[in-house]
Amino acid sequence: MKLKGADIVIESLKFHGVDLVFGYPGGTIMPVYDALYRHGFKHILARHEQGACHEADGYARATGRTGVVLATSGPGATNLVTGLATAYMDSVPLIAITGQVSTASIGTDAFQEADIYGITIPITKYNYLVKDVSKLAETFAEAFYIARSGRPGPVLIDIPKDVQLALAEYAPVAEADIPLLKYSPKPVYEYEAELDELVAMISRAERPVLYVGGGAIISEASEAVGRLARMAHIPVGHTLTGIGVFPDDDPLALGMFGMHGGRHANEAIFAADLLIAAGARFDDRVTGKISEFAKRAKIVHIDIDPAEVGKVIPTDLAILGNLKEVLDRLVVKLAAVPVDPHREWLEQIQAWKRQYPLVHELSETSLKPQQVVQTIAELTRGEAIITTGVGQHQMWAAVFSEHKHPRHFISSGGLGTMGYCVPSGIGAQLGCPDKLVVTITGDGSFQMNIQELATAAYYNVPVKIVILNNGYLGMVRQWQELFFEHRYSQTLLEGGNPDFVMVAKGFGVEAFRVTEPGELRATLEKAFALPGPVVIDCRVEKEENVFPMIPSGGTVNDTIGY
Amino acid sequence: MANPEPEIKQYTLSILVRNHAGVLSHVAGLFARRGYNIESITAGITERPDVTRITIVVTGDHKIMEQVLKQCQKLVDVINVSSLKYNESVTRELAIIAVTARPESRSSIIEIAGVFHAKVVDMAEDAIILEVVGNARHIDSIIQLLSPFGIETIARTGVVALAYRSRIPPIN
Numbered sequence: 001m002k003l004k005g006a007d008i009v010i011e012s013l014k015f016h017g018v019d020l021v022f023g024y025p026g027g028t029i030m031p032v033y034d035a036l037y038r039h040g041f042k043h044i045l046a047r048h049e050q051g052a053c054h055e056a057d058g059y060a061r062a063t064g065r066t067g068v069v070l071a072t073s074g075p076g077a078t079n080l081v082t083g084l085a086t087a088y089m090d091s092v093p094l095i096a097i098t099g100q101v102s103t104a105s106i107g108t109d110a111f112q113e114a115d116i117y118g119i120t121i122p123i124t125k126y127n128y129l130v131k132d133v134s135k136l137a138e139t140f141a142e143a144f145y146i147a148r149s150g151r152p153g154p155v156l157i158d159i160p161k162d163v164q165l166a167l168a169e170y171a172p173v174a175e176a177d178i179p180l181l182k183y184s185p186k187p188v189y190e191y192e193a194e195l196d197e198l199v200a201m202i203s204r205a206e207r208p209v210l211y212v213g214g215g216a217i218i219s220e221a222s223e224a225v226g227r228l229a230r231m232a233h234i235p236v237g238h239t240l241t242g243i244g245v246f247p248d249d250d251p252l253a254l255g256m257f258g259m260h261g262g263r264h265a266n267e268a269i270f271a272a273d274l275l276i277a278a279g280a281r282f283d284d285r286v287t288g289k290i291s292e293f294a295k296r297a298k299i300v301h302i303d304i305d306p307a308e309v310g311k312v313i314p315t316d317l318a319i320l321g322n323l324k325e326v327l328d329r330l331v332v333k334l335a336a337v338p339v340d341p342h343r344e345w346l347e348q349i350q351a352w353k354r355q356y357p358l359v360h361e362l363s364e365t366s367l368k369p370q371q372v373v374q375t376i377a378e379l380t381r382g383e384a385i386i387t388t389g390v391g392q393h394q395m396w397a398a399v400f401s402e403h404k405h406p407r408h409f410i411s412s413g414g415l416g417t418m419g420y421c422v423p424s425g426i427g428a429q430l431g432c433p434d435k436l437v438v439t440i441t442g443d444g445s446f447q448m449n450i451q452e453l454a455t456a457a458y459y460n461v462p463v464k465i466v467i468l469n470n471g472y473l474g475m476v477r478q479w480q481e482l483f484f485e486h487r488y489s490q491t492l493l494e495g496g497n498p499d500f501v502m503v504a505k506g507f508g509v510e511a512f513r514v515t516e517p518g519e520l521r522a523t524l525e526k527a528f529a530l531p532g533p534v535v536i537d538c539r540v541e542k543e544e545n546v547f548p549m550i551p552s553g554g555t556v557n558d559t560i561g562y
Numbered sequence: 563m564a565n566p567e568p569e570i571k572q573y574t575l576s577i578l579v580r581n582h583a584g585v586l587s588h589v590a591g592l593f594a595r596r597g598y599n600i601e602s603i604t605a606g607i608t609e610r611p612d613v614t615r616i617t618i619v620v621t622g623d624h625k626i627m628e629q630v631l632k633q634c635q636k637l638v639d640v641i642n643v644s645s646l647k648y649n650e651s652v653t654r655e656l657a658i659i660a661v662t663a664r665p666e667s668r669s670s671i672i673e674i675a676g677v678f679h680a681k682v683v684d685m686a687e688d689a690i691i692l693e694v695v696g697n698a699r700h701i702d703s704i705i706q707l708l709s710p711f712g713i714e715t716i717a718r719t720g721v722v723a724l725a726y727r728s729r730i731p732p733i734n
Binding site for chain 2 (some may be wrong): 305
């Protein structure tokens, strides 16, 4: 059966299990949009391509499925760039489909032409410019395979308009049939000997620490991490993207490591004699000064990406493979050897926890941002999906929330993309319609994709958006206070901020304002009970800082805020 | 003691890739992004029409090299990457050199060409064009010897290389 390229796009999406796409139409992607219309394919119309891309990203992170975003050529495609880079840094499986000017016009500076293939090479796992309609089906099979497998990531497929209109014989191409010559993201790594060595290292260790990252969520390794920790009595800390892998309320939980992690967690790494990194990549926000990071510890790195091993820090033992499979096999081996209960070490950690508790001062009159996050946590008990923007609110949301489950904390970790908040909340909610989704954002981040309120309103996506509104670009202001002698250069947003309650209502979104600590709980309860989207503008203490903090490139001994 | 500066070395990389438009951008872009200077880059198909061999000569320190090799191996189009050792591979480059040649200097130039097995491919009243094949040192040498006559322009292909098949055991 001969089909148009545009119909092959839709058939391929269906074949690869996609039932929802995000996007924004335009001239060169019109044939695909026409096919969407004719097939009755479910599409969420964003109000900006960046919003659409983050929505697909939030959907992917919340569900573990591959997100799909559509955009037109030129500005439509370049508007995806930030979203693709965000997904690339955090290894999120995404397929971006862009229209392109007709093949005959490519390279002529045609209207709305941009070399999106060239532009996105460094920020996608792979990308395509499909010039031959007969290659479309296999391109989609390959793209889905690449996006989902190994270390996942975004893949872009650029399709000229004439290719969308051209006819070709269509037969579905399964991911298994793709003609990749060598690429094997799931290499059959052999690590039996390394596992034995790791078992020996664990049984010798007196002060082991498990350091889990986003890879543990991607490989669905939460349970395995929990089994390993409890079986070998190893305390577990996590990165920002590793939140939810290990429940916060477990006695072995250390919480988050790094710049804004708890001091007890960073002390543990500093004192450790064995550090097992599992699906984490030694990001500078975790390590601080590399030469001092875990300097007393043997370092074991378990990862699926060989390029991560030794990238930042020399390792004593590397195990390459799918984290869940590695840990499952490790646990079996560990069961056969006696393990130390590490009583002294765990007591030491408890002592640090008592010495350096994560607290903040409450106030009768002024609303504290941490209090807002804690109240959300009390009301949702770790069962809500939290999404965030980037800045102070993100760190408070990470540290003062209660985290129980993987895929319940969705945040731009690697790229640190402001404006990720509202669209990722919409995407997560559409992926998990039965969950309460709470987007915690700041007044800066909120305004970066504020137009997506229209998307939430139109599709009645019941995401609850809580703004920790301090009138500042708070994290930058905090750095200016601490490192630039209070010179608040261009960080005061308050004067120009709109009335967020009025703005939200203008979009058709219910909105409340909280200014007094006493109003907080009741307002949040009321908002969370409503069936549609809600914006809650919390006027919080303006110059509250995120503490503890290890200044950039510092060590645990440089911690500020205790 | 401060860490010694990492040693800057030259590496010849032989990279087998899927043959399609854009693959060179993916590979070359990776090197540029990681701060690697590409001295030369060549690409041509192999015995399999769907496979291209890219030979890249780069300079950089060993630590970054290892990282770049891993990143390169990770590229979807890359089938294999190997770093070729100088004494275990045959490396060749072709250069076309236009040198100023007045009647009185012609014979000296042709004599040098003979030593380097260079071919005279064109001769005008005031210039000779030579074609020379060899490793980079061979070509650098003839260029150095021709310089006093006045080199007008040079085109070099960049290095192509293959690992030796024969194995000579080390002499001890």
